[in-house]
Amino acid sequence: MNSDIFVVIEHLRGQVSDISYVMLAAARGMANATGGKVIAVILGHDVETLARDLAADRVLYMEHAAFADFSSDAYQRALEGVIKEHAPRAVLFGDTTMGGDVAAWLSTHLALPLVSACRTFRADAGALKFVSQICGGKMMAEGDLPAPTTLVLMVPGGYKPEQGRAAQAPELARVNAPALDDLRVTVKDYVEPAVGDVDVSKEAVVVSIGRGIQNQDNVELAEELAKALGGVVAGSRPVIDQGWLAPTRLVGKSGKAVKPKLYLALGISGAPEHVEAIGDSEMIVAINTDPAAPIFDIAKFGSQVDMLDLMPVLTEKVQQAKGL
Amino acid sequence: MNLVVPIKLVPDLVEELVIDASGARLDPDALRLKLNEFDDHAIEQAILLKEKGAGQVTVVAPDIEGVDDALFTAAAKGADRLIKLTGNWNNGVNNHALARVFANFVETLRPELILTGVQAHNDLDGAVGPQLAEHLGMPYVGYVSGVVVFDNKAQVRKEFPGGLIAEMDVVLPAVLGIQAAEKPPRYVPISKVRATMKTAKLETFPAAELETAGAPTTVRLFQPETGARATMLAGDADAVATRLVEIFREQGIL
Missing domain, CATH: 3.40.50.620 (HUPs)
Known part of the structure; x- marks a missing residue:
């Protein structure tokens, strides 16, 4: 053997x-x-x-x-x-x-x-x-x-x-390659990731939203929070697949890997495909109503409050703290 | 165009997962099953293709509890044929066995294109799609997020890490593992699903005998050991926000 x-x-x-x-x-x-x-x-x-x-x-x-x-x-x-x-x-x-x-x-x-x-x-x-x-x-x-x-x-x-x-x-x-004629699967072209949008992998503060955002209207709450923190909004797979954020904002296996000072994960469960792309973050803060969400295993701080309740309050308090 | 979508149900992760007395599997009585979300995208992609041209969408599933809802919902969205494969599914089934059963039946439908979810969260022996492709002698491309069909080929968008997408040609008949449909799976109101239940027909066919060879045997299931778990902040949104601002200050973020 x-x-x-x-x-x-x-x-x-x-x-x-x-x-x-x-x-x-x-x-x-x-x-x-x-x-x-x-x-x-x-x-x-x-x-x-x-x-x-x-x-x-x-x-x-x-x-x-x-x-x-x-x-x-x-x-x-x-x-x-x-x-x-x-x-x-x-x-x-x-x-x-x-x-x-x-x-x-x-x-x-x-x-x-x-x-x-x-x-x-x-x-x-x-x-x-x-x-x-x-x-x-x-x-x-x-x-x-x-x-x-x-x-x-x-x-x-x-x-x-x-x-x-x-x-x-x-x-x-x-080693000699076998005959590879008549391939039934061939690459014709590549589509590069869209340029012009922010590069989430280079941002110091990433406010990332998952399924917990519930609908497109709520994305604005995350945008406002990100703006107050001087960061950008990113998302996990379900949010991108719904078309609520551009594919350039995808953090995960087929998206970007990030390493910000703060990764604020809102309503993200922490599936392995997502977690593998955020491990280099300096600090992860996770908000999720599910106490068993795996995201809490890698976050430094967590809370079970509803992200939809938290976002406007936190935005306001951050603005106050910055004297805005 | 004959489009076939094999689907499976998986544990709903919103529910607590309970390990049974054997220690090697999830307690079936404590599980709530739901349609694998990637299969939902495969159904949507098939219906989108049907809407762009002539075609028939057949959805095939193992006959287990909860599958009728998934099939009727697919019909309410636009699927034409609903098929349940009856067999001894009670002890659970691995993807090697499922792929054999699907291959055995799907062959009789003579499909031009098979769309299935690229993966499922409980896959332990690889995905169904590439195995099905091998059994049927068809090419396979997974992690697909867009499909256009020509005479005898599919042009697909395959995702690579970092947001790179390859445009690929695949000779038909083929199996595609769908990561995401071109549009999010459509919402159908319960009332429409109920109305479909009255008109749509569920066909049943016996599944081929289950052959589970090719998958590993789990001897122990356990919850991941957690290292330093998050420090949980108590209180309502206001209290948590106040504490977070302090933390952001301490970390030099504010």
Whole structure:
């Protein structure tokens, strides 16, 4: 049985994503328990640059024009052969907009088990266990990582990306790419995030609203509070999907990551997709009527008052404090 | 255009989640189930496509408690066919089993496009969409927030981190994992859903046998250990606002 841990490196337009380093950090702990090696797998171009700081024992790479952009079809076909040939103990993917399109397909295609939303691993008398974060961060599920090979989709939060970086580039080994003609999924163009709007990732005060805002009319209350605090309004997924705020204001997995001095989370439950983007904030203050909301686990201060009651009062008191 | 939307119900997170005596699963008696919100977006996207051109929308769901409401609501919004798959769903089911059951049935509908929620909060063995695509030999794209259909292809908007969007071509027939419909799911008044209940037909078909292989087994469920939990501020809105202004001052924000 192969005891190596494979990590499928996620990269987009020449940048390795943080989740790749998180996975390498996780893989090191697993490999220490199995006695195997950490093998990074890169499908792409300019592999030397992508691989230069990966904390892996070895890099298997494939180069093909089809990897210039992300195509689930190309990734599925390319990885199928690698996994079959090596049958490692585990293959880690980011539980992201990229890994999510690939791992579940491979699980079915190769008849290999799949664990998703995995946050950490632990070794128990040599046996590997996964811990996954489900139900919007309200529940953790633990179980044995099925042998001999399991595919895993990993979420951030359990390991620090710095632990997956190395000073020295790992050894590279080229693997031939399979035929990738007639791809059924192809990228035609990119739409850049809208410019001209504020960049929420660079603001010192972010007033962020979630489902608790209830309707579009109430957004104005948040705007007024943000203005009083000298900050901007951002939102979680439901608010953006309702069209109540522009997509540029989305904080979360497919939006922006922020690191303000104050992140005021109003009516935000704290689902993992949101929390992963606010962890670098200096101070999080959370207002939510649900005492079990996971947002309170990472906030410094919290309150269960109704955000709709709080916003106008707080705006007024902030204005008073500033002598306005 | 034959559009099919497989949906599932998930625990409503507004309710308290109770772990049962086995310690490995949620107590089904304490759960309230609701439609997976991404599936709600998939239904909306299918109806938007139908409204832009000729097409039929079929919504397919496992026959579990609460599913009739979800299906009738979909019909009130514009879905044409409502299908329940009957089987032994009582012990819960993982996405590997669900994808097999959906694939087995959906194949008979000969869909051109399958739209399903990109994920659900209780997924522990990957999403249904890519597995369904593999079973049916179709391509898959997830995290989709916009779809236009041409003769034999779909042009989709796929989301990447940081707000970047890729415009992609997908050859039909295909499965799409919907992150968000082009417009928010429409609201239908209860009265309209009730009226639909009188006219819409729920069709039932037996589900294929459940094969759960491919998913891990949970041996323990637990609530996340919380480190330094937030210091909770007591009092009404006025008291909390007063305290927050002090805190903002101490932190140099004001």
